[in-house]
Structure formats: structure tokens, C-alpha cells
Amino acid sequence: MTTPTDRSGPFGLVFALLAALLIAACSSGGSGTDPIAGDPTNPGAPGNPGDPADPIGEVEPGTPTAKTVTVDGEERSFVIYAPSSADNKARKLAGLPAVIVFHGTTQNSDTPFSDTGGANQEWLEIAEEEGVVLVAPNGSNLVTGSADGDIQTWNNCGSSPISGQSDDIAFVEAILDALVAAGIDSQRIYTTGGSNGGKFSYRVAIELSTRIAGIAAFSATLEVGAECGSPEQPVPTMIVNGTMDPVLIASQLSGAITPQTGTAETVEYWIQANGASPTPVEAGDLPDTNPDDGSTIxxxxxxxxxxxxPVLWYQVNGGGHYIPSQDHDFATASVFIPVFGRQNRDVEGAREAWAFFASLP
Known part of the structure; x- marks a missing residue:
């Protein structure tokens, strides 16, 4: 896999401005309505686990519920959503698949399930229709590194300022242990995320390849010089990136803020890591169901x-820094088109991801 090495030049200032606007935009939209009606770092009712063999404890189906796990003596929080159908089961999570949704930089575990969650809100409908458990962990604070807070990020092996320094892999391992102990099907645990959450999905797939059944990464590429190593075994990978994503373009060209590979190099990496053929078995354009969105797939x-x-690559021609969606707008999308580009409206990104996961053996 080739990586860009020039990290200087006129794009540095451009991307610094883009990154600043990105942080400001995400910060303004990251709080929103609190869907769990409480502090996501407070392990209070319902559900302080009483059984040490089941660290998740009670979960109220149909309601996002705050939980914590302890990692190296520190409490790390996450929100879990069990479908309403789980209420009919004595052990509510037993045998169900789970999708872990990683938030983007400057967001938090509330974001995917709130009215500012954009395309990720579709996962709530999928959970109800398909009987899927959703988990939204909380990263570490972008400035202080604290596990508490609303402006969070993920340690994706990068050296950039927006890559956190917490032991987030140990955090994910603790969540996986808790899910399995609660009865989740250990062979059907998947991850997804956009932007920094997509980048962290790559890291989870690399370092926890024996425990993750598949990933779907949106608006994300691998870091240049990442030290995550290589996966022990292939991991089904779905990549959805826009060709006119200003954040990915600027960061690849400049490397001043977030040194990254390009999309083609990221796809090439996963083709090689997964032992897939470099010649696609399927290639074609999806129906342009919304000609007004300025993009196709x-x-x-x-x-x-x-x-x-398998590696499934959605090249969003003309698309920007978004998860494609037919029904969910990115907050203030029209205002930030110069920074983020255009959102594709031809498919529902979360449903494409679930269709990919559901198709896996």
C-alpha cells in the first residue's frame, strides 16, 4: 500500500481552517436532546448490574440505556439499545446480533440516538425491524482526555491532534466481554461509524479481528504511519467515501492535521488484508434515485x-463528508456545504451496512 509523504504545502492552512470549522460544526450539533434522560456517565437506574457474570445488567427494551464498564480502574460509559421485541425474552439480549456505532470527533455516545444523529438514526428503525442490539460507546475528551464529556474522540492510532490517547481498544474489549456475558451472539458483533468513528472501526477490525464479524466505515481512510499492525484474520469490510469529500481530500494532500491515506489506498489495504482478488466480482452504478443531490454511487x-x-466499496461520485441518507439530513447541511460537500440521497447508508452484515455467513 502506498502512502503520501508530503505533509507540507499550501493545503495545510486550508485544511486547518476546514478542521476548525468541522470541530465547530460538530460541537454545535453534538449535544441535542438527551435521549436517555440522564447523564450517560451515571450507571444509575435502570440497570446497575447485580450479577457480576452479566456486567450489563437490566436493559429496558425500546429505550436507550446508559451503562458503564471499568477499564484500568476508570469508568467508561456507553449507551445500549435493545429492540422492543426483546421484552418478551427472559434474558433480553440472548442470541441477538449487535452493532457498535462509534461517534465522530467532537460528538459523544448520545449523538447516534438523538435528533442530531443524522443518518445514524436509521439504526433505531433497523434495530426494531431486525432484532438488533445497538451500542454507542463514549470516546475520550478531545482536549482533556477525560472519559466524561460531550466533545469526544477515538484513539485511531494516529498522531494527529484529533486522535485520542485513551486505551480505547481495551474499552471495546470490555464492551465485547459484557455483551457476550449478557447473551449477545459473539459471532454477530459488527461495528460502524462515520469520520473518526469510521477510522476507529478500521482500528478495531485490525486489532480485534478475531472478535468482530464485520465493519462499515463511512467518510474515513486509514492513517498514514498507523501503528495498529495487521489483522490476525480477514474481516468483512464495507467502505463508503465521497470523491469530493473536502475533509478527506485536504487531509490526504496536506497531512497537516490528520495525515491519512487516500480512499484507493485504504481499499487496497483491505483487499490485501482480507485475501480478496483485486478484480471486483461486481461493479456498477446504483440507481440515481435523487438526481438533485449532485452525486451518484x-x-x-x-x-x-x-x-x-469480502470488501464492499461504495464510491460516492461527487459526495462529501456524510453518511448517505434518503431520510436523514446532516444538521445545517446547507450552511456547511463548502466544508463538507454534498450528502448523497440515493441510498440509506445504515441499511446498506446492515444488508452487508446480514449477508455474511
Whole structure:
């Protein structure tokens, strides 16, 4: 895999401005309505776990519920959502699949389930329709590194200022342990996220490849010089990136704030890591169901032999720094088009991700 090495030049100032606007935009939209009616760092009712074998404890189906796990002596919080159908089960999470949704930089665990969650809100409908448990962990504070707060980020192996320094892999491992102890199907745990949440999904797939059944990363590429290593085994990977994503373009060209590879290099990495053929078994344009959105999607699927895992690449032609969505707007999208580009409206990103996960053996 090739990576850009020039980290200087005129794009540095441009991207610094873009990054500042990105942080400001996400900060203004990250609080929103608190869907759990309480502090996400408070492990209070309902559900202080009484059984040490089940650290998640009671979860009220159909309601996002705040929980915590302890990582190296520190409480880390997450929000869990069990579908309403789970209320009919004695052990509510038993046998269900789970999708872990990682928020973006300057957001928090409330964001995916709130009215500022954009396209991620579709996961709530999917959870109810398909019987899926959702988990939204809280990253570490962008400035202080604290596990408490609303302006959070993820440690994605990068050296950039927006890459956190917390042991987030240990945090995810603790969540995985808790989910399995609560009865979640250990063979059907997936992750997804946009922007920094997508980048962290890459890291989770690399470092926890034996425990993750698949990932869907949106508006995200791998870091330049990342030290995450290589996955022990292939991980089914879905990548959805816009060709006119100002954040990815500027960061790749400049490397001043978030040194990253490009989309093509990221796809190439996963094709090689997953043992897939570099020639797609499927390639074609999806229907342009919304001609007014200024973008189209070309979908390519790469597969290999028995010991490989597929790579599904959605190239969003003309698309910006968004999860594609037919029904969910990015907050103040029209104001921030110069920074983020255009949002594709041809597909529902979360449903494409779930269709990918559901298709896996």
C-alpha cells in the first residue's frame, strides 16, 4: 500500500481552517436532546448490574440505556439499545446480533440516538425491524482526555491532534466481554461509524479481528504511519467515501492535521488484508434515485477464496463528508456545504451496512 509523504504545502492552512470549522460544526450539533434522560456517565437506574457474570445488567427494551464498564480502574460509559421485541425474552439480549456505532470527533455516545444523529438514526428503525442490539460507546475528551464529556474522540492510532490517547481498544474489549456475558451472539458483533468513528472501526477490525464479524466505515481512510499492525484474520469490510469529500481530500494532500491515506489506498489495504482478488466480482452504478443531490454511487465488491473476507466499496461520485441518507439530513447541511460537500440521497447508508452484515455467513 502506498502512502503520501508530503505533509507540507499550501493545503495545510486550508485544511486547518476546514478542521476548525468541522470541530465547530460538530460541537454545535453534538449535544441535542438527551435521549436517555440522564447523564450517560451515571450507571444509575435502570440497570446497575447485580450479577457480576452479566456486567450489563437490566436493559429496558425500546429505550436507550446508559451503562458503564471499568477499564484500568476508570469508568467508561456507553449507551445500549435493545429492540422492543426483546421484552418478551427472559434474558433480553440472548442470541441477538449487535452493532457498535462509534461517534465522530467532537460528538459523544448520545449523538447516534438523538435528533442530531443524522443518518445514524436509521439504526433505531433497523434495530426494531431486525432484532438488533445497538451500542454507542463514549470516546475520550478531545482536549482533556477525560472519559466524561460531550466533545469526544477515538484513539485511531494516529498522531494527529484529533486522535485520542485513551486505551480505547481495551474499552471495546470490555464492551465485547459484557455483551457476550449478557447473551449477545459473539459471532454477530459488527461495528460502524462515520469520520473518526469510521477510522476507529478500521482500528478495531485490525486489532480485534478475531472478535468482530464485520465493519462499515463511512467518510474515513486509514492513517498514514498507523501503528495498529495487521489483522490476525480477514474481516468483512464495507467502505463508503465521497470523491469530493473536502475533509478527506485536504487531509490526504496536506497531512497537516490528520495525515491519512487516500480512499484507493485504504481499499487496497483491505483487499490485501482480507485475501480478496483485486478484480471486483461486481461493479456498477446504483440507481440515481435523487438526481438533485449532485452525486451518484458506484458499488464494487471484491471477494476471494474460502479463507478470505469480502470488501464492499461504495464510491460516492461527487459526495462529501456524510453518511448517505434518503431520510436523514446532516444538521445545517446547507450552511456547511463548502466544508463538507454534498450528502448523497440515493441510498440509506445504515441499511446498506446492515444488508452487508446480514449477508455474511
Amino acid at each position: 458506484t458499488r464494487m465488491r471484491y471477494e476471494g477464496g474460502a479463507d478470505s473476507a
